[in-house]
Amino acid sequence: MDPTISSSLGLVSGQTFTFAEDEPFVLESGATLNPVTLAYETYGRLNEARSNAILVLHALSGGAHAAGLSEENGKLGWWDDCIGPGKPFDTDRFFVICSNVLGSCYGSTGPASIDPTTGQPYGLRFPVVTIGDMVRAQVALIDHLGIDRLLCAVGGSMGGMQVLEWTARHPQRIRSAIPLATTGRSSPMLIAFSEVGRQAIYADPNWQGGDYYANGHRPDAGLAIARMVGHITYLSEQSMHQKFGRRLQNKERFGYEFQTEFEVESYLRHQGLTFSRRFDANSYLYITKAMDYFDLSTPTGALAAAFADSTHVKYLVVSFTSDWLYPSYHGKEIVSALTAAGADVTYLDIQSSWGHDAFLLEVDTMTRLLGSFVDRVACEEGV
Amino acid sequence: MDPTISSSLGLVSGQTFTFAEDEPFVLESGATLNPVTLAYETYGRLNEARSNAILVLHALSGGAHAAGLSEENGKLGWWDDCIGPGKPFDTDRFFVICSNVLGSCYGSTGPASIDPTTGQPYGLRFPVVTIGDMVRAQVALIDHLGIDRLLCAVGGSMGGMQVLEWTARHPQRIRSAIPLATTGRSSPMLIAFSEVGRQAIYADPNWQGGDYYANGHRPDAGLAIARMVGHITYLSEQSMHQKFGRRLQNKERFGYEFQTEFEVESYLRHQGLTFSRRFDANSYLYITKAMDYFDLSTPTGALAAAFADSTHVKYLVVSFTSDWLYPSYHGKEIVSALTAAGADVTYLDIQSSWGHDAFLLEVDTMTRLLGSFVDRVACEEGV
CATH class of the missing domain: 1.10.1740.110 (Rna Polymerase Sigma Factor; Chain: A)
Incomplete structure (x- = not known):
């Protein structure tokens, strides 16, 4: 272990959750997977009311190891700045979960997994998955952890797509949402x-x-x-x-x-x-591919309908001025749809020169912003 | 020949000019080439005063076939919108030259050419060339055509780099310059x-x-x-x-x-x-690679010194608002350097949604703009 790397969380160990062992998991495409494993990590403790769970969602190349030092390889989690005692997602107060996505290679079922029907890695026989499939697998994980409703779901880039998918398709399971540097539908440039x-x-x-x-x-x-x-x-x-x-x-x-x-x-x-x-x-x-397919809008292009049932969700939407992959106007489209749907939205277009990576690099701004938003929601919920 | 394609210039044929047959052409790197061939096309006629020549410079993937229908393959030139009778670069009035760049595969000496010392294609034994080398080869072509001073050099993207190289390093050979959607030095993003x-x-x-x-x-x-x-x-x-x-x-x-x-x-x-x-x-x-190396600034980053000897050149600098590869501020840096050097500059940051390609796609705006600028310069020169 590199002695120069430290985390207030200390060593953390990963876990896995396997489901759909009997009944197959039906994907949006109609194809099925059976069984499905998700790798995940948790930090902090679930309170008795089971009301303090925050789900952290990673981007394209991320994994479940979001905070602390991995017991496996000593590496620091990708969002250790924001998760830990006294940090915005304060593990003395909140139960933080980070789940690897379906299709990934970091411990969850994906194309490198063994296809039980052949005993060989799936390769391209693995079915195409969507952001919706990833999130429905996370719903199964949350069920497994005994959590009825998340206090918050938060993530940037593809993590933000998952946040929006949670609020659009599973609104009763979520109290607040923080989509960062993301979009309601993948743009042709992204594709x-x-x-x-x-x-x-x-x-x-x-x-x-x-x-x-x-x-x-x-x-x-x-x-x-x-x-x-x-x-x-x-x-x-x-x-x-x-x-x-x-x-x-x-x-x-x-x-x-x-x-x-x-x-x-x-x-x-x-x-x-x-x-x-x-x-x-x-x-x-x-x-x-999953990102390409992501589109919460109706065939006419309207986004608001997607959020019709999530007006009780509190949103913090953040875009960054120099992010040209997910330009600010995508964030503004989300905000426009949410306000049209009648949701409670806080929006910031943060001045930054760091481009899309700003959601990870603007540490001071982000920790203050995320901390105060989550604190407000937690107080309202009596956490 | 495709009967649906037409050009007011009709059929045009390409030419080649070979030099450095005895004395080798010494490149910026110190390496030499011997001989050097440039493919070029001309449209219109050189007047008696030899004062009506306009040099058109192409971008990365372009060639000498800028206008008319190629006698060889019937294809329309890449800038036929702007070159021809009654067009901005009016071939009834001007002698328009388009030269392929050194290193290209469209008839000029490049890595696919036969290395006379081995009888085999150069491949990676071809020496690295720079924008400066490309332009010095064009100077040899202009000499060969008997032209002492160009009325104008014009080009977009890498063509614009060549335009700036002409005015910075060969100021006495040029009367006006139109760098479009370009930069005085390649940015790290471009590299x-x-x-x-x-x-x-x-x-x-x-x-x-x-x-x-x-x-x-x-x-x-x-x-x-x-x-x-x-x-x-x-x-x-x-x-x-x-x-x-x-x-x-x-x-x-x-x-x-x-x-x-x-x-x-x-x-x-x-x-x-x-x-x-x-x-x-x-x-x-x-x-x-040639584009990567392009940098007219001094080691301290100043561009103005490059244009110290070209204050007699009239400039039309154009950038496009949605060009994120050569963002408008690059155009503004050029303008700032030129005005600091005391040159006569017209600058436009054209509102366009077409990105970098706008210099070829904003046909109406560009034809009007280029036409009036070249007309002004030509009148001043008595052409």
């Missing part, structure tokens, strides 16, 4: 970037139509390219100037060669390489 | 997207370190992915909504499969595929 990443994976000869698990050669190059594209979209033009500018990588003058010249190239290659070691290419395909 | 495209080409097993010309298998998949990424960056979030929205491709409901679901996916795949048939992957590597 386009996802498709480029998928094409890079398909084009990798190691991909082998998805059946690469047995042969020891994974489509790392394709997945790395997909991640490089993704990483650019998570930053902003301005933050790339701040972070890299036109600085050269370990050299004082141009080499006029096809090796790395600029720091930004080195950064991207490193991000691609490390991601391809930790993530499964097929999971990347399935999860980006 | 990042280029690097992703290059990595996609490197990752294609058919690339073979650049030596694929002989074996008949080209790195089409890698080049197609590079082009798909590029295409997204040429559009805007808004124009993708207008152009595609979330419309499905030839289906009424989701297929929940990894085939194309959305129109935008189909569009990108088609763009990638057709591009890989018409362009050379190694040229893509070299030309994007």
Whole structure:
């Protein structure tokens, strides 16, 4: 364990929940899965009234390890800034749950899982899943934990899609919702970037139509390219100037060669390489597909109808001025739909230069904002 | 020839100019090329005073065929909207030249050319070229055509970089300059997207370190992915909504499969595929590299010094509000540097939803703007 990394939560261990062992889990597509496992972690304790549960929802490449130091590998959770004693999602007061999504490669049922009917990894025989399927699996987890109603569901990017799906399709199970840097429907630009990443994976000869698990050669190059594209979209033009500018990588003058010249190239290659070691290419395909399909609007394009039954839910919607992947107007569309539906909405378009990643990087602003919102909701609920 | 395509210029034929046959052409890197060929086309006639020449400079994937119908393949030139009798670059009045860039695959010396020392295609043995090298080759062409001073140099994107290079490094050879949707130095975001495209080409097993010309298998998949990424960056979030929205491709409901679901996916795949048939992957590597290196600023970041000797040049600088690849502030930086240097500048930040491609797509606005600017300069010069 790296002694320089610490967390007020200390060591945490992951858990799994398996359901649909007898009755298959029917997906939106009509296909079925049987059984289904979700990996999850919890921090803090569920109170007697079972009224203090906060569900944290991760983005495309995340997992259940949101806070504390993983007992398994010593790594710090991806949102440790916000979860722990005295933090916005105060584990002395709240019971915080983070569930890995269906289709992922971090302990939940996904394309790398063994298909019980064949004894082999699913690969592309794994059925296409949607954000709705991911959330219905989480509902089963919440049932299993004995929680009737979440105090709050919170998440950014694809996590925010899940938050909106919770309030739209399971409004009676939720008291408040914090969708961050997200949208009510995936834009064509989002679909386009996802498709480029998928094409890079398909084009990798190691991909082998998805059946690469047995042969020891994974489509790392394709997945790395997909991640490089993704990483650019998570930053902003301005933050790339701040972070890299036109600085050269370990050299004082141009080499006029096809090796790395600029720091930004080195950064991207490193991000691609490390991601391809930790993530499964097929999971990347399935999860980006789930995001593509996400659309809470009616065929005429109206979003408000989706929230008709969630007017009792309190919302904190946040967008970021330099987020060009989920531009602020997407946040404003959500707010417009929610106010049209009569919901109680707080909205902030936060001035930030960090692009889409701002929901994780604007730590001071976000901790204050999330803390005061959750405190208000908790007080109203008598938690 | 497609009878539905017409041009007021009619059929045009390409030409080539070869130089550095004895003395090698020394590149910015210090490497040499010998000989160098540029493909070019001309429209209209050079007047007796040799004062009516307009040089049109193309972007990353363009070529010398800017206007009219190619005698070779019947295709319409990429800027036929602006070049021809009665058009802004009026061929009844001006002598318009479009030169293919060094490093390209459209008739000029590039990595697919035969290396005279080996009798084999250069491949990655072709030296890295810069925007400065491209422009110095064009200077040789202009010399060859007997033109002492261009009335105007005009181009968008990488074409705009060449325009700025002309005014910064060869100010005595130019009377006016129109850099469109461009920058005085490539941004880290631009470098990042280029690097992703290059990595996609490197990752294609058919690339073979650049030596694929002989074996008949080209790195089409890698080049197609590079082009798909590029295409997204040429559009805007808004124009993708207008152009595609979330419309499905030839289906009424989701297929929940990894085939194309959305129109935008189909569009990108088609763009990638057709591009890989018409362009050379190694040229893509070299030309994007040239763009990466482009930087007219001093080590302290100041641009104005670059234009110190071009205060006699009249400038029309244009940016587009939805261009996020070359955001408007890059145009404003150019204008700020030019005004600091004391140059005569007209600047427009054109309201457009078409993103970077707006310089080609906002036809009405652009034809009026370019026409009146060039007319003013021509009148001042007595053309």
